[in-house]
Amino acid sequence: MSAALSRAWASSRNTLLGAWAVGALLYLFLPIFIVVLFSFNDNQGRFNFTWEGFTLRHWKDPFGVQGLSEAVVNSIQLAAVSTVIALVLGTMMALALIRHRFRGRGPTDFFVFLPLATPEVVLGAALLGLFLTLNVATGFWTIVIAHVMFNVSYVVVTIKARLEGMDTHLEEAAQDLGANGLTTFWKVTPPLLAPGLAAAGLLAFALSFDDFVITNFNAGSTSTFPLFIWGAARQGVPPQVNVLATMLLFAVLALMAVNVAFQRGRARRLLAR
Amino acid sequence: MGSLRGRRRLVPYLLLAPGIAWLVVFFAVPTLNQLYVSLQEGTLEEGYTFTWNWSSYSGAFDTYREQFLRSIGYAATATVLALVISFPLAYFIAFKAGRWRNFLLLLIVVPFFTSYLVRTIAWQTILSDDGFVVSALQTVGLLGEDGRLLATRTAVIAGITYNFLPFMALPLYVSLEKIDGRLIEAATDLYASRAAAFRRVTVPLALPGIFAGSLLTFIPAVGDFINAQLLGTSRQYMIGNVIQSKFLVITDYPVAAALSFLLTLALLVAIVVYARALGTRTLTQAAV
Numbered sequence: 001m002s003a004a005l006s007r008a009w010a011s012s013r014n015t016l017l018g019a020w021a022v023g024a025l026l027y028l029f030l031p032i033f034i035v036v037l038f039s040f041n042d043n044q045g046r047f048n049f050t051w052e053g054f055t056l057r058h059w060k061d062p063f064g065v066q067g068l069s070e071a072v073v074n075s076i077q078l079a080a081v082s083t084v085i086a087l088v089l090g091t092m093m094a095l096a097l098i099r100h101r102f103r104g105r106g107p108t109d110f111f112v113f114l115p116l117a118t119p120e121v122v123l124g125a126a127l128l129g130l131f132l133t134l135n136v137a138t139g140f141w142t143i144v145i146a147h148v149m150f151n152v153s154y155v156v157v158t159i160k161a162r163l164e165g166m167d168t169h170l171e172e173a174a175q176d177l178g179a180n181g182l183t184t185f186w187k188v189t190p191p192l193l194a195p196g197l198a199a200a201g202l203l204a205f206a207l208s209f210d211d212f213v214i215t216n217f218n219a220g221s222t223s224t225f226p227l228f229i230w231g232a233a234r235q236g237v238p239p240q241v242n243v244l245a246t247m248l249l250f251a252v253l254a255l256m257a258v259n260v261a262f263q264r265g266r267a268r269r270l271l272a273r
Numbered sequence: 274m275g276s277l278r279g280r281r282r283l284v285p286y287l288l289l290a291p292g293i294a295w296l297v298v299f300f301a302v303p304t305l306n307q308l309y310v311s312l313q314e315g316t317l318e319e320g321y322t323f324t325w326n327w328s329s330y331s332g333a334f335d336t337y338r339e340q341f342l343r344s345i346g347y348a349a350t351a352t353v354l355a356l357v358i359s360f361p362l363a364y365f366i367a368f369k370a371g372r373w374r375n376f377l378l379l380l381i382v383v384p385f386f387t388s389y390l391v392r393t394i395a396w397q398t399i400l401s402d403d404g405f406v407v408s409a410l411q412t413v414g415l416l417g418e419d420g421r422l423l424a425t426r427t428a429v430i431a432g433i434t435y436n437f438l439p440f441m442a443l444p445l446y447v448s449l450e451k452i453d454g455r456l457i458e459a460a461t462d463l464y465a466s467r468a469a470a471f472r473r474v475t476v477p478l479a480l481p482g483i484f485a486g487s488l489l490t491f492i493p494a495v496g497d498f499i500n501a502q503l504l505g506t507s508r509q510y511m512i513g514n515v516i517q518s519k520f521l522v523i524t525d526y527p528v529a530a531a532l533s534f535l536l537t538l539a540l541l542v543a544i545v546v547y548a549r550a551l552g553t554r555t556l557t558q559a560a561v
Contacts, residue, residue, distance in 0.1 A: 031395035119496020
């Protein structure tokens with residue numbers, strides 16, 4: 001093959017690769033465009049499947065459907081409570097797994113990972129089986145139990161990934177400069193942990209807020225946002241659901257942007273010192 | 274001094290205790306409890322009693338073999354499709370994206386901050402009979418005049434592929450990103466063609482990511498019932514649909530528990546085989 005030909009082939013291969021990447025990203029975003037677009041759909045019947053014209057009326061009244069606001073409030077409360085508990089338990093576990101060498105570390109690692117490798121339908125069904133065997137009535141607190149159960153593992157994995165990249169020299173330096181173990185832990189460790197905590201907390205909150213399968217098994221008569229959508233899916237999902245989904249998406253994007261800006265600012269301040 | 278060191282040795286166990294306790298009580302015990310429930314006999318009205326009733330298992334497998342096999346088939350197809358779609362994407366981000374890397378990675382994750390159910394219902398709109406995908410496929414003749422996508426196997430598999438794609442793309446990226454570009458250069462310097470270097474250097478080095486991604490996609494896919502429910506019909510129902518309805522609608526707890534225990538067991542075997550072959554480290558790392 002001549003040099004010119006092989007160069008031409010190399011550049012067209014790169015173009016193909018880029019086109020594939022763009023195509024894959026478009027595929028990922030296609031349903032999101034639809035969700036956002038149909039929050040503005042002026043649908044006349046119960047269904048929101050065909051475009052019938054532009055309107056802002058759903059955005060002006062995002063909770064204008066029976067039961068929706070109650071479901072969203074429940075979801076926020078569930079996500080907040082289960083995120084806090086999972087963050088506390090998970091961070092402690094991650095610290096133990098990264099900072100300490102002890103007997104049984106490998107099996108513990110594997111055990112913590114197992115819930116992530118179990119299908120949700122099994123997790124949900126098994127937990128409901130336990131509640132039935134023990135005669136526990138399902139409701140708000142059984143959902144919290146379920147959400148903490150799967151979120152603990154996510155928190156451990158996320159924080160561990162951050163801690164593994166974290167410089168233990170800073171803590172050693174603090175101790176060399178006369179700080180005792182406890183002072184180091186309170187003054188040096190938290191700022192180093194903060195980005196990992198933020199990431200893990202955001203992930204846990206999102207997973208809890210969006211969980212349908214496990215919640216569906218253990219909810220009793222308590223409603224959540226995903227349970228509301230599932231119930232509505234048969235009779236046609238109201239466009240208000242699209243409005244709320246769009247709002248949530250943009251809230252998450254804003255949080256991410258703030259997080260990135262904050263970390264950049266911190267890096268710049270550190271460099272300026 | 275001795276007692277101080279003794280206390281220090283206790284620290285990791287104290288840190289672990291509450292979390293492990295939570296996982297034992299609400300994850301490990303329920304999983305084993307499934308076995309107990311599955312060996313019971315009775316009805317919801319009369320109550321259930323433990324009788325070593327193994328017939329739940331033979332019955333479950335005979336009656337729902339079709340759904341079991343279908344789950345495996347759909348999940349395997351979706352896993353392969355996800356690999357085909359995301360490998361070039363991950364490769365592009367790892368090697369060609371330059372300073373856009375982190376931004377593009379973020380773009381992979383962002384769609385999944387929209388509710389799972391809302392996303393899947395959006396696919397109902399996209400694949401519906403009067404949607405643009407169906408009419409486009411009809412125009413080019415890939416779909417007959419009265420052909421449809423919604424409520425078919427194609428729609429269910431497409432939905433599963435979509436919903437679990439990040440579980441494939443992110444581990445792939447992690448393993449590709451680690452590859453030292455000099456290795457590929459060395460191969461081409463030693464007169465390997467581009468294709469040969471890809472086949473014999475890049476792919477083997479990306480194998481941990483390919484395996485981890487496949488497992489992390491296959492596991493949730495095989496237990497999924499939402500896509501079959503929303504995008505398919507009862508002819509596309511998977512084992513998750515059966516477990517769900519046995520538990521929540523028909524309340525046949527022993528059979529439901531037997532099915533769910535069988536699924537757990539099958540996946541546990543797969544994970545242990547995987548861990549033996551490649552170690553859990555790559556898997557837990559890739560899960561982030």
